[in-house]
Amino acid sequence: AAHAWRLLPLSGGVDYKAVAGDISSIIKEDPNKGPTLVRLSWHSSGTYDKMSKDGGSGGGTIRFKEELAHGGNAGLGETAVPWMEDVKTKYGDSLSYADLYTLAGVVAIKELGGPTVPWSSGRVDALDPSAVTPDGRLPGADSGPPGADPSDAAHLRTIFNRMGFNDQEIVALSGAHALGRCHTTASGYDGPWTPTPTMFNNLYFSLLDSVKWTQRDWKGPFQYEDEGKSLMMLPTDLVLIQDDDFKKYVSMYAKDQATFFADFSKAFNKLEELGTTGLKSTTWA
Ligand code: CCH
Structure with missing residues (x-):
């Protein structure tokens, strides 16, 4: 006892x-x-x-x-x-x-x-x-060409600044899209961001930075696809390389997985x- x-x-x-x-x-x-x-x-x-x-x-x-x-x-x-x-x-x-x-x-x-x-x-x-x-209160990935509201940089900043996050934290958190996929039965979007959707890595950033993303021709919402048509990006993902202040962090994390892991973790x-x-x-x- x-x-x-x-x-x-x-x-x-x-x-x-x-x-x-x-x-x-x-x-x-x-x-x-x-x-x-x-x-x-x-x-x-x-x-x-x-x-x-x-x-x-x-x-x-x-x-x-x-x-x-x-x-x-x-x-x-x-x-x-x-x-x-x-x-x-x-x-x-x-x-x-x-x-x-x-x-x-x-x-x-x-x-x-x-x-x-x-x-x-x-x-x-x-x-x-x-x-x-x-x-x-959650970000909308809404369809539309670059610059269309709400899939623009201002939308991401409005949503994430409200939570208390800055540009660097917005980009770091977005790296979670290395994982998983969009489901037509859920969001209406379709496909994975990377070829390894069950591996947490910095591939989201290197693909965002290096692949030629074009508008997918389909009946679903406006989204991007790669040339091989196996990967996807949302309008809000592309915003991260269209806005220079976001893009510098995309390039940094694409080159340096250890820094991505540390910043993501925080x-x-x-x-x-x-x-x-x-x-x-x-x-x-
Ligand atoms: Fe996300 N995300 N996300 N996301 N997300 C979707 C799926 C995942 C946006 C939209 C979508 C973050 C930021 C954003 C994950 C983690 C994070 C889907 C597909 C959409 C749409 C849902 C479906 O159809 O099943 C938008 C817009 C933003 C703007 O910033 C952040 C931040 C995180 C985490 C830190 C993960 C993981 C998935 C995959 C889910 C799955 O079921 O595979």
Whole structure:
């Protein structure tokens, strides 16, 4: 009995290494789930507004149908959100959805070969959808030729400055499009950005910088394709090489994967902590 405390789980009742292990198993079984979990994690956080100080990952509100109905979240209610339910059930009330969704993103990034992004626990779920922010806070990839609103540099800056990110952080975060793909059943866009969509690397930047991107001729929304017609870019991706202040970071990350990993790690950690209070730095890997 003198040493009974040793049996207590760490960090307020949840063994986050075990939770991370359960998330890893889901990704190992189907690596294509990893990128979608990264998207869940980012969308759960990307609603933050630094002026009104609402939104962000803190309340885990992306689980509510009201938030999943937002245009930018198309597909997540049928994929990443239900994929996390068994993990949530296993740990019960001691694990918040808000912690689970943010942890899923950093676990997926590491599992797919990326950096170990620092992560903190302690988010407390909102109990009802009243904390869901209005639709329109996530970036729109909207179709249109260069310069068309809202697929322009000003749109990206408006959205990301509202969260508190500068040009360099916007470009670093965008490198997550090394992972995954667009689904016609979700956003309406189609295809992967890189030939290795389950590997976290700096290929998004080198492809953006070196490939000749042309408008795809198809019935779907305006998007770009490469000459081989196997890769894609969104109008908002191309903005990163059309705007000189963005482009200098694209060129830098295309040449230097280590700097990309370091900068991405800092920016993603910041993203996952927007709109939170009282977090505790947590060893998860
Ligand atoms: Fe993204 N993203 N994203 N994205 N995104 C899509 C998919 C992924 C935009 C639009 C889209 C970030 C920034 C932007 C991921 C991570 C990040 C899709 C396809 C669209 C559209 C969704 C579908 O059809 O399934 C736009 C616009 C921006 C503007 O900045 C940032 C920042 C991140 C993370 C840090 C990942 C990962 C995916 C792949 C998801 C999957 O299911 O494969």
